[in-house]
Amino acid sequence: MYDGRNIFTKKMIDILKKDIISCIESYYKCDLSDIDLQFSYTKQEFEGDITLIIFPLLKISKKSLKETGEDLSHNIFSKIDTIKSCNLVHGFLNFVLDQKFWLQNLDKIICTYNYGFLKRKEPKxxxxxxxxxxxxxxxxxxxxxxxxxxxxxxxxxxxxxxxxxxxxxxxxxxxxxxxxxxxxxxxxxxxxxxxxxxxxxxxxxxxxxxxxxxxxxxxxxxxxxxxxxxxxxxxxxxxxxxxxxxxxxxxxxxxxxxxxxxxxxxxxxxxxxxxxxxxxxxxxxxxxxxxxxxxxxxxxxxxxxxxxxxxxxxxxSVSLEDVGLDKKTLLRSDGTSLYITQDLGTxxxxxxxxxxxxxxxxxxxxxxxxxxxxxxxxxxxxxxxxxxxxxxxxxxxxxxxxxxxSREGKVVDADDLLDDIVSRAKSTSLELGKLDDMSDDKKNDLYSLIGKGALRYHLLKIDPKKNIMFSPEDSIDFNGNTGPFIQYTFARIRSLVLKSGISNFKFKTDLNITEQEVRLIKIILKYPEVIQDSFKLLSPSLIANFIYDLVKEYNNYYQNNQILSLDDEHQVCFKVSLSDMVSRVIESGMNLLGIFVPQKM
RNA sequence: AGCCCAGUAGUUCAACUGGACAGAAUGCCGGAUUUCGGCUCCGGAGGUUGAGGGUUCGAAUCCUUCCUGGGCUACCA
CATH class of the missing domain: 3.40.50.620 (HUPs)
Structure with a gap:
């Protein structure tokens, strides 16, 4: 379906998976193409980066879970460079990858325009x-x-x-x-x-x-x-x-x-x-x-x-019994048209x-x-x-x-709601008082951007097929999993990057980075997949929840790590580049929700 | 009556579409700032995933029977 898939990172991970699969095939001398092998990112509480579920392989190995896992880990580990080590927990084989793998992946995407977006030869x-x-x-x-x-x-x-x-x-x-x-x-x-x-x-x-x-x-x-x-x-x-x-x-x-x-x-x-x-x-x-x-x-x-x-x-009328539906009238006996009539015409x-x-x-x-x-x-x-x-x-x-x-006038009017949410963004911003050097016009634009962002995010983060219980008084928060929370994180990163004076986001790929930095890279690398899934499932909520995960991880990172004051300039450069990339994914994802993010707020 | 959708912490939502001990936010309780933006961060308590049965290595997820809520079953839109 995704004929135009051209995402390098996706490919790198795919290549790794393919390598693993062919190792298994040559070890057991079998064809795995009709077995559904599942890879996933390793859960945080276990050691590793990528996980293979080996239950489906028991049919082929005809050995116990433990023996199969051990056989495979010895075999794959020795043949693929990227894999540093692996461990077996229950039926899950966790591969620990060389940090370089993640750094190289990040390096490839860090300056790509419209990262995560697909380009197709024949757009529909x-x-x-x-x-x-x-x-x-x-x-x-x-x-x-x-x-x-x-x-x-x-x-x-x-x-x-x-x-x-x-x-x-x-x-x-x-x-x-x-x-x-x-x-x-x-x-x-x-x-x-x-x-x-x-x-x-x-x-x-x-x-x-x-x-x-x-x-x-x-x-x-x-x-x-x-x-x-x-x-x-x-x-x-x-x-x-x-x-x-x-x-x-x-x-x-x-x-x-x-x-x-x-x-x-x-x-x-x-x-x-x-x-x-x-x-x-x-x-x-x-x-x-x-x-x-x-x-x-x-x-x-x-x-x-x-x-x-x-x-x-x-x-x-039309008979739809052959597809399990009732008969449907398409035109009244007096010849006038119905809802379905005009929908067909349209x-x-x-x-x-x-x-x-x-x-x-x-x-x-x-x-x-x-x-x-x-x-x-x-x-x-x-x-x-x-x-x-x-x-x-x-x-x-x-x-x-x-x-x-609406017949009884018992509705939340769109104009009222929009005005209300913007004025609430205004009063919150004034309370915090960080915008003193901004012109009134810019301030008003900002209130509107925050308020409408809050509303859009609030409605889009929920799976479309679910009903929403909306209480106008208290359901638009500015804290937690909300639009303004994300906008704030973005603004803070922009401020950091600006202050760093760095504009060329290049870094050495043999640096030592922390586990949390690897986690951030992994989330970033998932973005293209999220864009594709949200189209496949017609669900913007996937993007909203994805951005939130990224932002939450980043805020924790920001809180617990010094960046600009480090002595090692390579580390500073890497951390700023990573932060910059996070902010670009936030901006891109929010724009897909129709929400804009401010440089300052 | 039949068909469709939903039911997950007190509340609002997640859970990679069958994978590891079901996660966040909010509210409640308790903490963090000689710091790059505190609209921030950390910890705690909080669950029989509506109920029962089944399928299998493994179920919130699939099948089945119920329960609750909503929707549709118009020569309305």
């Missing part, structure tokens, strides 16, 4: 769809998780040597926006957002909530006058008005379409501001109001070619636009089934790219008080 093009809001209300915390996941995974795909286009589908039509429109006509007094000094999306969202309140009230009145709950839901006058407006919209009624355009424009202006704050942008926006018609065409074509079928009531349209290799949909896990169905349908329609469509499914963000409910 991926589309990443995320955000995809409705236009009847502002963005909330759930959208923030979605946006930073989408943004981060896009960066990760690029780091894997591919090309990415970021797209969204804007759900700009349907009953939800009609609700806001009706409420504005009824209660809005022709006001516009600036009259109330509000962002456009908040302004429109305000009317959506007004609609729901009024709707609720009318339902209660109807029930009190003897209606059933079901009737009340359907017959409430304001709901009838909304449905009527949807119908008018579909008939292209001028007044309705003008109103629709006006209100959507307000919303887009608001979204734009929020995306800017989040540092999110898109290469192309798709609008449901434009793609749903194309979806209908796809469905009708599918009907003609016999992939879909027409029901007695004239609706069109997907095919995108492939026409971009001729992409694969597409990643960043959408919440409540739509797992929907995407399973969508991909199967695309497959039935014979689109070859359908098996390169992936759903990056993520868990909900819940509040301590329960689920967020």
């Amino acid at each position: 093009l991926y589309l990443v769809e995320f955000s995809s809001p409705n236009t009847n209300k502002p963005l909330h915390l759930g959208h923030i998780r979605n946006n930073i996941l989408g943004d981060s995974i896009s960066r990760i795909i690029e780091a894997n040597g591919h090309e990415v286009r970021k797209v969204q589908i804007i759900n700009d039509r349907g009953i939800h926006i009609c609700k806001s429109m009706v409420a504005w006509e009824k209660f809005g007094n022709k006001q516009i957002p600036s009259d109330k000094n509000m962002k456009g999306d908040h302004f429109v969202g305000h009317f959506y909530i007004m609609f729901e309140k009024q709707y609720q009230k009318e339902q209660e009145d109807l029930i009190n006058s003897g209606c059933s709950e079901k009737e009340a839901k359907l017959e409430a006058p304001i709901m009838l008005e909304a449905k009527d407006m949807l119908l008018k919209w579909e008939q292209n009624d001028k007044h309705t379409v003008d109103l629709w355009n006006k209100m959507n424009k307000w919303v887009y202006e608001g979204f734009e501001e929020t995306y800017k704050k989040l540092n999110i942008c898109f290469d192309k926006n798709y609008y449901e109001s434009e793609t749903y018609k194309y979806g209908k065409k796809i469905v009708l074509d599918g009907l003609n070619s016999g992939v879909f079928q027409k029901e007695e009531d004239h609706s069109i 997907a095919v349209l995108r492939n026409q636009d971009y001729n992409f290799f694969g597409m990643i949909y960043v959408v919440g896990n409540e739509q797992d089934y929907h995407f399973k169905v969508l991909f199967h349908i695309l497959n039935k329609l014979n689109y070859k790219w359908s098996d390169q469509c992936h759903h990056l499914s993520y868990g909900m963000v819940d509040l301590p008080s329960g689920k967020m409910k």
Whole structure:
């Protein structure tokens, strides 16, 4: 899969593994290619660097664990220079490598540009769809998780040597926006957002909530006058008005379409501001109001070619029983389109636009089934790219008080949250008072960088598929496994390197270095693998946890070792070079999460 | 009812996808600065990995039966 793998360090370790394997093969005179031999870094509590698990070899050796281990250690040890010694603990054969091995590896990567990133001869093009809001209300915390996941995974795909286009589908039509429109006509007094000094999306969202309140009230009145709950839901006058407006919209009624355009424009202006704050942008926006018609065409074509079928009531559906799923309706009996209809249209349209290799949909896990169905349908329609469509499914963000409910206005608003987190970064920084010589502009940039870094890191360090319990008051820490903790470590290293005056990071590879320095090098050497895994598993959290491991190890190192005051200039040079490399990996990894790191904080 | 996902220290999360004594953070308790940035570091207590059974050299991880929470099973999005 990683056709363009060209990482030297990875290769060096691979070569070592290969050497070990061929030693074993020649010793037992056998072929090991169908035995799954596992190598791993040796755990810290044991002596060694690389570990081979020898249980699987017992079949071949036909000897006891102990004898097998001893046979192998005598054999391999004597044949491979890099291996200084080895020891056997239980079924684990630990190899102790010459320190030079690690120093040489570090030396090879220390000045490489974009260390860890893959370059490919033939990059593939991926589309990443995320955000995809409705236009009847502002963005909330759930959208923030979605946006930073989408943004981060896009960066990760690029780091894997591919090309990415970021797209969204804007759900700009349907009953939800009609609700806001009706409420504005009824209660809005022709006001516009600036009259109330509000962002456009908040302004429109305000009317959506007004609609729901009024709707609720009318339902209660109807029930009190003897209606059933079901009737009340359907017959409430304001709901009838909304449905009527949807119908008018579909008939292209001028007044309705003008109103629709006006209100959507307000919303887009608001979204734009929020995306800017989040540092999110898109290469192309798709609008449901434009793609749903194309979806209908796809469905009708599918009907003609016999992939879909027409029901007695004239609706069109597809049978998915052959793949273990239910029948799915694709077009209503009155010919109007459904969610899946426009998603089909959007997907095919995108492939026409971009001729992409694969597409990643960043959408919440409540739509797992929907995407399973969508991909199967695309497959039935014979689109070859359908098996390169992936759903990056993520868990909900819940509040301590329960689920967020936008209808009731019970949400953590994206703008509020961003402002709040930045102002908290500000007050913490002021308390510490280390920025006195900085201009106000720079200070404000820094607060924003710290606050948003905290938020992004907090949401990205968690495995996407897990739900997040988010309490706005206390869940954004600046200590421990957090963004600011990492940013601080970075700034401190930059300060150290600056002070050292060293800019040519070369060192002797026959130095004596400590075990902890070897540990740091090993972590650094793992970075390319982490980048690849996070793409394979579509999980930025792997990168977040990796950076944290690196930072924790480094902070311990920094605390317990003098660097600049050492007499041996070779040691100083090595330690500064190592520190510099650590800071570069931190910066690179954080950037993959869409987080920036400050030179000072 | 069926299907999908999750369940790990008080809390929030890890665990290289089957590997060594399940690790961090936070909170609690106790320590460290004649020092390159203390938003730092070190130590302690804290676990029957929801429960039972199975598979094997080895299980938080795979299979199975339950329990709990969430989601989906729309001619909603």
